[in-house]
Amino acid sequence: xxTTEDGNTADRFRAAVEARRLDALEGLFTEDIRFYSPVKxxxxxxxxxxxxxxxxxxxxxxxxxYVGELAGGAExxxxxxxESVILIFRATVNGKxxxxxxxxxFDEAGxxxxxxxxxxxxxxxxxxxxxxxxxxxxEGLVPQP
Numbered sequence: 001x002x003t004t005e006d007g008n009t010a011d012r013f014r015a016a017v018e019a020r021r022l023d024a025l026e027g028l029f030t031e032d033i034r035f036y037s038p039v040k041x042x043x044x045x046x047x048x049x050x051x052x053x054x055x056x057x058x059x060x061x062x063x064x065x066y067v068g069e070l071a072g073g074a075e076x077x078x079x080x081x082x083e084s085v086i087l088i089f090r091a092t093v094n095g096k097x098x099x100x101x102x103x104x105x106f107d108e109a110g111x112x113x114x115x116x117x118x119x120x121x122x123x124x125x126x127x128x129x130x131x132x133x134x135x136x137x138x139e140g141l142v143p144q145p
Contacts, residue, residue: 056135
């Protein structure tokens, strides 16, 4: 399991998200983290952008909870082998029930270098995309479409 000097990264990440503590996430990400969203083809890149995105996500998800965890290894988008954890979650966005996974991939120091989210069903993907886009526009992180 990926660990930093402060302990298990996946456990610290999970605790920060469940407590909705954006400030507790910053030290868990690499500076050049890549966040792969289910509603955007290209990744969100860099710690400032990903933290801004998490601020929106923490406000967007209702009754968010992790319900399971799987650990192992996986290849990153760049083709490197990486220690990985999959966190299984349930939530609601604008009345739509969401089932999803967060795939966390770690660097050699135990920090999260790639983060991939997958959700179902399709109606939830659309609801999530609309809500997150509105939040990103409101925060000034992306231009109005």
